Amino acid sequence: MKKRPNDKEPQRPRGMSTRLIHGRRAPIPRNHPTATPIYQTANFLFDDTEQLRQLHEGGEDLYLYTRLRNPTLDSAASRLAEAEGAEAALLASSGLGAISTTCLALLSKGDHLLSIGNLYGGTFRLFRDHLPRFGIEVDLFPVDSPDEAEKAIRENTRMLYLESPTNPTLAIADLKAYAAIARRHNLISVIDSTFASPVNQRPLQSGIDIVVHSATKYLGGHSDLVCGVVAGGGPNFGKIRRASAILGASADPHTAFLLERGLKTLVARVERQNRSALEIAHHLEGHPGVRRVYYPGLESHPQHALARSQMDGFGGMITFEVEGELEGATRVIDRLRWIGNGASLGGVESLAAAPVLTSQRGWPREELKKAGVTHGMIRLSVGLEETADLITDLDQALAAS
Ligand SMILES: *Cc1c(COP(=O)(O)O)cnc(C)c1O
Numbered sequence: 001m002k003k004r005p006n007d008k009e010p011q012r013p014r015g016m017s018t019r020l021i022h023g024r025r026a027p028i029p030r031n032h033p034t035a036t037p038i039y040q041t042a043n044f045l046f047d048d049t050e051q052l053r054q055l056h057e058g059g060e061d062l063y064l065y066t067r068l069r070n071p072t073l074d075s076a077a078s079r080l081a082e083a084e085g086a087e088a089a090l091l092a093s094s095g096l097g098a099i100s101t102t103c104l105a106l107l108s109k110g111d112h113l114l115s116i117g118n119l120y121g122g123t124f125r126l127f128r129d130h131l132p133r134f135g136i137e138v139d140l141f142p143v144d145s146p147d148e149a150e151k152a153i154r155e156n157t158r159m160l161y162l163e164s165p166t167n168p169t170l171a172i173a174d175l176k177a178y179a180a181i182a183r184r185h186n187l188i189s190v191i192d193s194t195f196a197s198p199v200n201q202r203p204l205q206s207g208i209d210i211v212v213h214s215a216t217k218y219l220g221g222h223s224d225l226v227c228g229v230v231a232g233g234g235p236n237f238g239k240i241r242r243a244s245a246i247l248g249a250s251a252d253p254h255t256a257f258l259l260e261r262g263l264k265t266l267v268a269r270v271e272r273q274n275r276s277a278l279e280i281a282h283h284l285e286g287h288p289g290v291r292r293v294y295y296p297g298l299e300s301h302p303q304h305a306l307a308r309s310q311m312d313g314f315g316g317m318i319t320f321e322v323e324g325e326l327e328g329a330t331r332v333i334d335r336l337r338w339i340g341n342g343a344s345l346g347g348v349e350s351l352a353a354a355p356v357l358t359s360q361r362g363w364p365r366e367e368l369k370k371a372g373v374t375h376g377m378i379r380l381s382v383g384l385e386e387t388a389d390l391i392t393d394l395d396q397a398l399a400a401s
Contacts (some may be wrong), residue, residue: 006297011395012318017082029362030293035072035257035260036071036074038254038257039066039071040342041070041253042065043066044063044064046062048249053157059068063230067245067248067250070253072251075256075260075339076256076257076263077089077090077091078262079263080198080213080215083263084203085233087233088231089232089235090230090244091227091228091229091255091256092229092244093228094214094225094226094249095120095194095214095216096123096214097228097249098214098228098229098230099123099126099142099192099210099212099228100126100130101230101243101244101247101249102190102212102240103126103131103159104243105132105247106159106188106236106239107159108135108136108158110135110136111349112125112157113127113131113158113159113161114139114141114149114157114187115160115161116140116142116143116162116166116173116210116372117142117143118143118166118167118371119144119166119167120192121168121358121359121360121361123163124371136158137150137309142173143162143171143172143173144302144303145179146174146178148275149178150181150185153187157246158187158188159183159188159189160189160190160191162208163194164194164196164201164203165307166195167359168294168355168360169294169319169371169372170195170315170317170319171312171372172300172303173191174310176310179206179207179208182209188209188236188314189207189209189212190208190209190212191203191208191210191211191212193211193213194214194346195315195317195388196218196315197219197266197270197346199219199266199267199271200267202272204232204233210231211230211232212229212230212232213228213232215227215233216228216346218266218346219262219266220258220259220262220346221346222258222348223347223348223349224258225258225259225262226256227255227259228251230244232326234319242336243315254377260366268338269384270313270315270316272298273382274314274389276387277293277297277315277316277317278388279387280318280380280382280391280394281295283322283394284318284374285300286300287395289322289323289332289399290320291321291323293319293320293321295318295319296311297313297314297316316381317345317380317381318378318382319378321378323376324376325374325375326375328376329354329376329377330354332352332378332397333353333354334400335396336352336393336397338350338385338389339351339380339390339394343358343359345379346381347381349383350381350382350383350390351380353381354375354377355379356373356374359379360373
């Protein structure tokens with residue numbers, strides 16, 4: 001509360017409205033609450049102008065305005081930096097908010113962005129429909145081909161953009177190989193590590209510069225928030241932080257609270273999802289109704305050795321292909337009982353979706369072919385239900401096909 005140096009016994013204001021707005025409130029506690037409080041406030045007050053000056057001189061424990069910084073956001077972000085082994089992290093209003101902020105902060109007119117082609121649908125549209133409007137050129141290369149990426153580098157190439165594992169075919173980007181290419185050619189390497197979560201993969205340790213996540217997925221983990229993360233360090237991260245304050249895709253305190261709550265159980269959730277998904281993938285691989293299973297933890301996965309070398313677990317996402325094209329896939333999805341029919345992932349509840357109806361909806365056949373996406377594909381996000389129950393559910397749905 002505002003100090004009144006010349007006023008030992010402050011006068012009580014007369015009006016009720018003034019008292020309700022400025023009346024005494026409980027002091028800020030001296031000891032920490034177990035859970036971080038939700039600083040649900042747009043702005044912060046100063047004791048005096050000197051304190052505002054201190055803030056501008058870098059006072060870390062002083063706050064001005066929530067779009068710029070907020071203690072609840074800082075708290076969740078610092079735990080995420082810890083998880084990624086990053087110098088720092090920041091929260092964004094969504095995964096795409098994190099990705100667009102990163103691109104707009106680091107790329108300028110005339111720059112060239114090199115990206116894997118097997119992108120999350122929203123990121124694909126950002127790169128295809130929006131960045132070119134700002135004079136940023138985008139070229140795509142196959143995720144499993146560092147050689148092709150290196151050949152496509154031009155004089156104006158600034159950024160190398162990756163996802164691993166990819167959606168929905170769960171292909172793996174060789175993190176060390178791409179990080180080396182980026183270093184050789186002085187490019188900023190960025191990876192969307194949503195599918196892996198920091199439990200299964202910490203790309204900064206392989207030399208990648210910036211990691212982004214849709215925190216909506218595993219980090220939050222309960223399908224009840226939309227949020228994004230950028231983690232990294234050095235001058236490039238500084239640029240992203242400064243741009244983020246102006247581009248305005250910042251997260252809100254309540255979301256940050258939910259995210260931090262989710263983070264406390266991240267390891268327990270993801271480890272269980274890893275185990276469950278591996279068991280389900282093995283089961284599906286032996287199922288007569290399944291044509292092919294895409295899961296990096298299976299020895300049949302073409303990049304299994306690479307996945308093993310750079311991941312601590314293979315994640316909770318499985319894609320499999322059934323007979324009968326889209327009709328076959330929808331028949332299976334519609335017969336599932338516990339496994340929900342929904343497009344997101346990474347939550348406690350298992351979800352199944354046909355990529356051609358969700359992430360790759362409306363793509364021309366040629367684009368689908370390039371991305372390796374087929375009409376008979378089902379993408380499964382393995383939740384925290386009993387593995388045996390999930391297998392029973394899949395078996396009964398597949399039996400009918
Ligand atoms: C969901 C998702 C995004 C986008 O995140 P939002 O939080 O929905 O904006 C980006 N990348 C991947 C891999 C995703 O799964």
